Amino acid sequence: MRENVVWCMALAAVLAACNGKKAASEVDYAADSVFESSFGPSDSFNASSASLDEELPKRADELFDDFIFEFARLKKVRLERVEFPLLSVVRGDTVWLTEEQWKYESLFMDQDYYTVFYNDEEQMDLEKRTDLDKVDVEQIHLEKRWVKTCRFQRLKGEWRLTQESIRDFTAAEPLDKFMDFYRRFVSDAAFQQRSVSNPLRYVTTDPDDDFNTIEGTLDHDQWDAFKPQLPDGVITNIRYGQTYDNPDGMILVKAGISNGLMDILDFRQKDGEWKLVSYEN
Numbered sequence: 470m471r472e473n474v475v476w477c478m479a480l481a482a483v484l485a486a487c488n489g490k491k492a493a494s495e496v497d498y499a500a501d502s503v504f505e506s507s508f509g510p511s512d513s514f515n516a517s518s519a520s521l522d523e524e525l526p527k528r529a530d531e532l533f534d535d536f537i538f539e540f541a542r543l544k545k546v547r548l549e550r551v552e553f554p555l556l557s558v559v560r561g562d563t564v565w566l567t568e569e570q571w572k573y574e575s576l577f578m579d580q581d582y583y584t585v586f587y588n589d590e591e592q593m594d595l596e597k598r599t600d601l602d603k604v605d606v607e608q609i610h611l612e613k614r615w616v617k618t619c620r621f622q623r624l625k626g627e628w629r630l631t632q633e634s635i636r637d638f639t640a641a642e643p644l645d646k647f648m649d650f651y652r653r654f655v656s657d658a659a660f661q662q663r664s665v666s667n668p669l670r671y672v673t674t675d676p677d678d679d680f681n682t683i684e685g686t687l688d689h690d691q692w693d694a695f696k697p698q699l700p701d702g703v704i705t706n707i708r709y710g711q712t713y714d715n716p717d718g719m720i721l722v723k724a725g726i727s728n729g730l731m732d733i734l735d736f737r738q739k740d741g742e743w744k745l746v747s748y749e750n
Contacts, residue, residue, distance in 0.1 A: 532597070595711055614649075615634070719743075735748075
């Protein structure tokens with residue numbers, strides 16, 4: 470996965486909602502603090518160096534990863550590639566936002582990585598496909614159990630933001646069920662230890678050959694020393710088309726923004742209990 474994907478975290482926008490009788494400004498978001506401090510100020514990422522007349526490279530519409538970097542970097546591109554009026558759905562309430570109503574907000578949150586969840590290893594090749602016509606970029610709020618989604622569709626050969634939405638976790642969504650486990654996994658040290666296989670399969674780069682890997686195992690006493698910084702709080706997910714039909718498997722990929730590092734954590738569920746069975750870096 471290209472490091473440029475990280476800029477997808479800058480895609481969240483101020484969402485408004487209405488029913489047939491409400492104006493966009495009348496929807497009450499306060500109860501769930503939708504627009505909390507985790508949202509950076511508008512255009513807060515470093516786009517000041519980008520020229521206002523800089524064009525989107527033609528190749529950017531081939532791979533979604535290439536497009537999303539340019540979308541986040543160039544204000545001109547954002548205005549050109551949002552399908553106005555933009556459909557905004559917040560917990561069932563909908564409104565069509567005009568260009569004047571829509572506000573771009575950064576979701577960079579001072580992180581140096583982004584995350585993607587897959588059901589199996591084969592799905593990890595989806596990001597490289599050039600025939601995708603829809604990609605969802607999600608911001609998952611673990612503690613408050615809700616998800617914000619930006620939907621991009623390729624229309625007439627061009628990637629465009631066509632919808633934004635907010636929904637609460639639901640039992641019908643397999644990824645949401647896993648997130649309830651993962652939230653405890655990253656916040657409860659004792660539970661985390663119980664949820665790590667002993668021994669744990671461990672794969673890492675061969676220190677004598679960067680093109681090869683070596684495989685071994687870690688026991689519980691070694692896990693704390695070798696484990697990566699585990700994403701928590703508010704995390705991202707990019708749905709290139711992967712589904713979560715297998716309720717007993719989940720792969721978390723954590724990719725560095727500019728350092729090329731990657732952590733892959735493979736979780737498996739057996740008899741109703743999730744376990745981390747493999748860790749690769």
